Amino acid sequence: MLTLLLFLFAASAAVASVDTTCGLNVLGSLDNTKVNKASYALVYVLSCTLGGAVTGLAIGGINYLLSLTPLNTSYNAIIIIMFAVFILLELFNKSGLLPAGNFIVPSEWIRQAGYRSAALWGHILGMGFITLQAGVLFHAYVLLSIFAPAWWLSLLAGICFGFVRGTVFSLPLIRSVVHMLLEKRWLKRTLLSAVRLVVSYVLLTGSILWILLS
Template identity: 65%
Template sequence: MSFLLFVFAVAAAISSVDTTCGLNVLGSLESTKVSKMKYAVVYIFFCTLGGLLTGLIIGGANFLLKSFQLDLYYKPVIILIFLLFIGLELWNKAGLLPSGNFIVPSVWIKDAGYRTAALWGNILGMGFITLQAGVLFHCYVLISLFSAPWWLSVAAGFCFGMVRGMVFSLPFIRSFVYQMLEKRVFRHTALTAMRLFASYILLIGSIILIFMN
């Protein structure tokens, strides 16, 4: 389960680029008038702090759940919810899941500076405040709630925030994202098609692994 926790934390962080907020961050970094390197460092640092905060919150909930002795039930629950997630992705209904709806002020994109990088990084690093692409973030939170020991939830939150910050800030990743946005796979952009494919593979693979263990 610990392995799946970090796989989903990283996958959720990477897939978050396929959102309006994610694409706006890429654009703001390109247009900033301050040092792009320093802007990226500030963004990554505060994004990591945001992920760590979420990890602490989930870790606390994880610790409380352990007192209810739910070990016999968490695997069937995870499998059932993962099957539901597969259905939501297949029918393009992932938007029904709980998600934040923070709207990025246009001035943050127009006048991107260090303060913007700090605010934006912290908000996106927390994850639950902004919209999420698909179900991977929800998978990460679900696995994190039942992982053992509880401090792994904190470590996974740190990992989520740091990877999310790096995905938006590293130049070669930004150029790859722009290329994927220009290509189409049926009715999706190549970026969305890759995210959906990764979701199906991870969800089905996780169900198999949980059954085997």
């Protein structure tokens, strides 16, 4: 069960990350790059996947150390409590209280989008924790990865996060949908943010109920 939730949240967090300044800048760089767009996207996706693998391996180390302690008998309870906290943070618009990076992508990476910037940008965004994240889905993914049934699942989840994040930003169809959602507003938010919030509530609440009923 936790394995399925882990990969579900890893993919969801990767998709939700488009609702950030860095995510939107990536979309712009892909649209404006002067090099071959397909090659640019490939370099970005591969680098993003590598970045996710680095984070996944680091979390896997923590996972392995925790597996040696008695704490592993309390994983479900910890996840339920933290997911409830995440829901409250989203409800009160306080997700910014959670730890997050604040790396700002240099403007020249956007103006001069080439293979080097694609590789650097991809690796940084694939790692996830260096840049700001939208909402709590990334933190939910990290929490589940820490408590994954095996350390190598944390590695695979990191690869999944990086690959999905890179791929989502590289697909023209996704870019057009994102731009469309940004142009519409709902309850003082962009439709993009509103959709992300609804998905977050559904995933977090559904996961709590699933764990309780299992």
